[in-house]
Amino acid sequence: MRVLRYLVILTLVLVGPVTAQETGGTGEGTYGGSEGSYGGEGTTSPGLSVANRVATPQQVVMRLNAIPEFCSSSGAYLVDCMAERMEQLAEGxxxxxxxxxxxxxxxxxxxxxxxxxxxNRDPQAPRAVVQHSDANTKSSRPLVAVASTRKRQAAAAAVSALEEAETILLRSAAQSTARAVQYQQIAAALGSNKVLLRSL
Incomplete structure (x- = not known):
């Protein structure tokens, strides 16, 4: 058996029905409304640390490129794993x-x-925390598993979401001469995650 350099461990967290934690709680940065905000300025999630803060656009690209490596072994949790990584990046x-x-x-x-x-969740699957074997990096919240009967539908929807984001970022690149290259790089890095989704 080939030894993976980065082993991902799924730590099952029994925290009750998924819907029980999807409403109300603090630190759940969400976009919504006409303007949209990610939890407001100065808010943090349980997984935010100094190491999570992003200081340059190059770090944004690196973090987006690292998502497949972190989530590749998460199986049914892949879509939500990508969501959580992007949540943390946006907050950082x-x-x-x-x-x-x-x-x-x-x-x-x-x-x-x-x-x-x-x-598209699997109601029978427990939520899980994705963690590298070195325990230095793990998901900031328990993740939702997609049902095996709905994985193709979920993957297709996720690919569409990434394609839409790419388009928006490239439009921003066209409107910002000073940061055009950086926005193009961010768009390409985000779009690279489609490859992993298509293997779901």
Whole structure:
């Protein structure tokens, strides 16, 4: 058996029905309304740390490119794993000046992916925390599993969400001469996650 350099462990967390934690709670940054906000300025989630803060657009690209590596072994939890990684990235971008549009797009994409996972969830599967074997990186919240009978539908919807986000980011690139290259790189990195979704 080939030894994977990055082993992903699913730690099952029995926390009751998924819907029980999807309403109300604090720290659940969501986009909504006409303007949209990611939990408001200064809010943090349980997984946010100094290491999670993003200081440059290059770090945004690196974090987006790292999502497949982190989520590749998450199986039925893949869509929500991607959603959680993008949630954390969007929150970490709160202090990155000049990239508000990118942050908003990534945050909205995370919310869309999370909704797709919930809408296609497996009611029999427990929520789970995805964690690397070194325990230094793990998902900031328990993730929702997609039902095996709905994985193709969920994957197709998730790919569409990423394609829409790419289009928005490229439009932002066209409107910002100073940051055009950076927005194009962010769009490409986000879009690269479609490859993993198509293997679901």
């Amino acid at each position: 971008m709160s202090g990155l000046s000049g990239y508000q549009d990118a942050r908003k797009t990534i945050g909205e994409t995370a919310a869309n992916l999370r909704k797709i996972a919930r809408d």
